[in-house]
Amino acid sequence: MAQHFETLLEEALADPERADFVTLRMAYAQSLAYLPFGREQGEVEELHRRMAAERWDEALDLVELLLESDPLSIPLRFAYAHVLEEDNDEVEAGFQRTFANGLLRTVLGSGDGRTAESAIQVLDMREMYLVLDVMGLRAIRSQLTQAGTEWIDQVGAKGRDGERDVFFNVSIPQGWLAEVQEIEPGD
Numbered sequence: 001m002a003q004h005f006e007t008l009l010e011e012a013l014a015d016p017e018r019a020d021f022v023t024l025r026m027a028y029a030q031s032l033a034y035l036p037f038g039r040e041q042g043e044v045e046e047l048h049r050r051m052a053a054e055r056w057d058e059a060l061d062l063v064e065l066l067l068e069s070d071p072l073s074i075p076l077r078f079a080y081a082h083v084l085e086e087d088n089d090e091v092e093a094g095f096q097r098t099f100a101n102g103l104l105r106t107v108l109g110s111g112d113g114r115t116a117e118s119a120i121q122v123l124d125m126r127e128m129y130l131v132l133d134v135m136g137l138r139a140i141r142s143q144l145t146q147a148g149t150e151w152i153d154q155v156g157a158k159g160r161d162g163e164r165d166v167f168f169n170v171s172i173p174q175g176w177l178a179e180v181q182e183i184e185p186g187d
Contacts, residue, residue, distance in 0.1 A: 005031040009071055016099040021106035028072050029123055029172045036124035036173035039070065047079060056086045072123070074103050074130055107131060111169065116145075116152045119169035128168050132157055137166065144170070151175075 005027040012019035028034055043066055050059040063080045070076060077100035084093035108131065110121035122128045132139055137157035144153050151174040155166045 005033065012102075013095065013099060016095055016102050019099070019102055021102045022110075025072065025103070025106060025123060029176070033069070033071065034123070034176065035070075036176050039126075044076075047076075051079065051083065054086070056083055059083045060087060072103060074100050074107075074127070077103065104130070104134070108134070111167075113166040113168065116147050116150075116154070116167050119150070119152050119167040121169045122173070124173050125170075128153065128155070128170070131168075132166065135166070136160060137164070144174075 005024075008020075008024045008027050012021065012024050043062065047059060047062050047066065050056075050062060059079075060083050063076060063083055067073065067076055067080060077096050081093045081096035081100065084090075084096060107120065107122060107127055111118040113120040113131070120128075120131055122131070129139065132155065135157075137159040139155050140158050140163070141156040142153055143156075144151065146152070149171070150169055151171045153168045153170045155168060157164060157166050
């Protein structure tokens with residue numbers, strides 16, 4: 001499956017306008033590269049510091065390194081596009097922006113988040129918080145429930161227009177976590 005994901009990733013990066021991001025995301029979730037929990041934020045913060053200081057060569061090296069282990073990170077893809085623009089590589093920056101937008105559209109298109117039945121499918125909590133940010137919302141509470149075979153995170157969120165609930169389908173990261181917890185030390 002990892003080889004399948006790698007092939008799909010290469011194809012999507014080569015032609016992000018025609019990429020099947022739904023299939024790519026599902027292949028990623030089934031690959032060994034998938035890690036929905038436990039990513040270090042220190043390196044991402046360092047990337048932001050390098051970008052703020054306009055140390056573009058150092059930022060480019062770091063964002064490329066981060067993307068090797070987190071290839072479908074939407075914020076990292078947008079950061080990569082920005083760094084490439086500053087490096088005067090407009091063509092590659094455009095590819096990266098198109099790729100990131102394709103991923104984001106796929107997440108947003110997976111549901112409207114108004115009910116558990118129309119929950120937005122996310123691969124990790126970072127995607128959930130990104131969606132809330134795009135919607136102009138900030139999480140104020142969260143309740144994880146199981147609805148049949150699906151894990152739903154009902155997030156109470158606050159925005160300019162008041163509070164509302166947004167439903168996220170978190171079955172994929174919860175499934176990953178369940179599998180990891182089943183593995184006993186020494187297996």
